Amino acid sequence: MRLLIKNGYVVDPAQGINSGKSVFVEDGRVVGLMGHGDEPPEGAEVIDATGLIVAPGFIDMHVHLREPGQEYKETIATGAASAVAGGFTSICAMPNTQPVNDNAAVTRFVIEQAERAGFANVFPIGAITKSSEGSELAEMGEMKDAGIVAVSDDGRPVPTAGMMRRAMEYANGFDLPVIDHCEDKSLARGGVMHEGHWSLVLGMRGMPAAAEEVDANRNCQLAGLTGARVHLAHLSTRGAIEAVRRAKETGLRVTCEVAPHHWTLMDDAVQDYDTNTKMSPPLRSREHVDALLEGLRDGTVDAIATDHAPHHSDEKALEYDQAPFGMVGLETAVGLSFDLVHGGIIDLERLVSLWTSAAKVLGLSNRGHLGENAHADLTLLDPECAWTFDPFQSKSRSRNTPFAGRQFKGAAVATIVGGRVVFLHPDYSRITAGQKRAASAR
Numbered sequence: 001m002r003l004l005i006k007n008g009y010v011v012d013p014a015q016g017i018n019s020g021k022s023v024f025v026e027d028g029r030v031v032g033l034m035g036h037g038d039e040p041p042e043g044a045e046v047i048d049a050t051g052l053i054v055a056p057g058f059i060d061m062h063v064h065l066r067e068p069g070q071e072y073k074e075t076i077a078t079g080a081a082s083a084v085a086g087g088f089t090s091i092c093a094m095p096n097t098q099p100v101n102d103n104a105a106v107t108r109f110v111i112e113q114a115e116r117a118g119f120a121n122v123f124p125i126g127a128i129t130k131s132s133e134g135s136e137l138a139e140m141g142e143m144k145d146a147g148i149v150a151v152s153d154d155g156r157p158v159p160t161a162g163m164m165r166r167a168m169e170y171a172n173g174f175d176l177p178v179i180d181h182c183e184d185k186s187l188a189r190g191g192v193m194h195e196g197h198w199s200l201v202l203g204m205r206g207m208p209a210a211a212e213e214v215d216a217n218r219n220c221q222l223a224g225l226t227g228a229r230v231h232l233a234h235l236s237t238r239g240a241i242e243a244v245r246r247a248k249e250t251g252l253r254v255t256c257e258v259a260p261h262h263w264t265l266m267d268d269a270v271q272d273y274d275t276n277t278k279m280s281p282p283l284r285s286r287e288h289v290d291a292l293l294e295g296l297r298d299g300t301v302d303a304i305a306t307d308h309a310p311h312h313s314d315e316k317a318l319e320y321d322q323a324p325f326g327m328v329g330l331e332t333a334v335g336l337s338f339d340l341v342h343g344g345i346i347d348l349e350r351l352v353s354l355w356t357s358a359a360k361v362l363g364l365s366n367r368g369h370l371g372e373n374a375h376a377d378l379t380l381l382d383p384e385c386a387w388t389f390d391p392f393q394s395k396s397r398s399r400n401t402p403f404a405g406r407q408f409k410g411a412a413v414a415t416i417v418g419g420r421v422v423f424l425h426p427d428y429s430r431i432t433a434g435q436k437r438a439a440s441a442r
């Protein structure tokens with residue numbers, strides 16, 4: 001099948017392209033870019049991207065799908081549907097399911113369920129240790145053969161430096177990046193929010209920034225010791241960003257991600273006791289948010305990722321102390337990241353880079369760009385699209401978000417996976433008129 005995404009403005013930072021082009025796709029792969037005036041390829045269906053930004057498909061490298069084990073919160077199919085509705089063509093599934101993805105059978109199950117659903121590409125992340133219990137390394141090689149793209153014990157971070165060193169050495173042998181949720185549990189001590197002014201005022205147990213920073217520094221030092229690829233998840237503090245900046249300066253293979261809620265909200269949001277503001281790492285104070293924005297701006301931060309963490313409303317209806325950590329994020333993340341562009345923090349090219357360079361972090365060489373023979377995964381953006389988020393219209397099975405009713409400017413309006421339109425914003429149905437016409441003419 002031939003498809004021409006015509007008359008859009010292509011932003012492809014990996015190739016340094018920032019200009020009006022059409023994208024020609026055949027059989028799920030990119031054939032090449034064409035000028036707007038060029039003769040369209042024969043028999044191609046047409047998507048009219050006039051006035052839209054055409055970007056390589058956005059990748060969210062940090063997502064919790066709850067299958068297997070907690071399908072009442074999210075399934076692989078509902079999570080993948082939510083992903084494409086949010087503009088993502090690929091997502092990575094964290095391994096803290098029930099059972100934990102610590103073996104090839106679970107890895108294969110996740111991939112098969114995702115293929116059956118047919119929305120976003122789903123790349124599983126395997127556990128570092130068996131059952132993520134921190135004591136015995138998982139069979140990384142077998143999981144890699146089955147399709148994992150990284151290893152992580154997200155949520156139950158590897159407790160000791162000695163174990164993390166062995167994990168990095170082992171993962172490095174399979175050229176797998178090690179993703180760590182940086183949290184020293186002996187410092188976090190069961191805290192439920194950021195330790196600072198607001199935790200004192202509200203009388204809640206706090207998690208100090210140091211709990212993240214001690215672990216982030218540990219991991220950077222171990223990256224130096226082992227030479228492994230190390231990726232620090234959802235960084236939320238100034239000291240952690242600084243640790244990554246230093247590690248990069250010394251040439252270590254350290255990368256990091258930041259989540260939209262961490263720069264959009266601060267710990268003062270907890271004062272209403274809305275459990276949708278409870279996440280780990282927690283919402284922080286101004287100085288930390290400023291450091292995240294600086295890292296997003298200056299290139300220290302490699303990727304934005306949602307840490308999409310669905311929970312049932314009954315669980316989030318518990319008292320703040322008792323409620324689980326996390327929020328859904330797939331359908332608000334691109335809108336929140338447009339705030340950075342409209343606010344003058346980053347430009348559009350950097351925005352696309354932050355949502356696509358996970359391909360580089362994970363070694364997915366045929367994704368994250370629109371070069372010849374890349375997978376035909378594309379995200380079409382309208383930076384001016386004004387919209388309001390209604391969680392009850394969400395494709396996710398869960399509704400735990402602090403952004404219900406929030407107004408946004410900028411959206412992903414079409415999501416194309418493998419040359420197939422898998423999501424189209426209802427106000428933009430005009431863009432596929434050429435596709436439908438071509439299809440009905442056959």
Ligand SMILES: [Zn+2]
Nearest residue numbers: 154155181280
């Ligand atoms: Zn985490």
Ligand SMILES: [Zn+2]
Nearest residue numbers: 094154155307
């Ligand atoms: Zn997570």
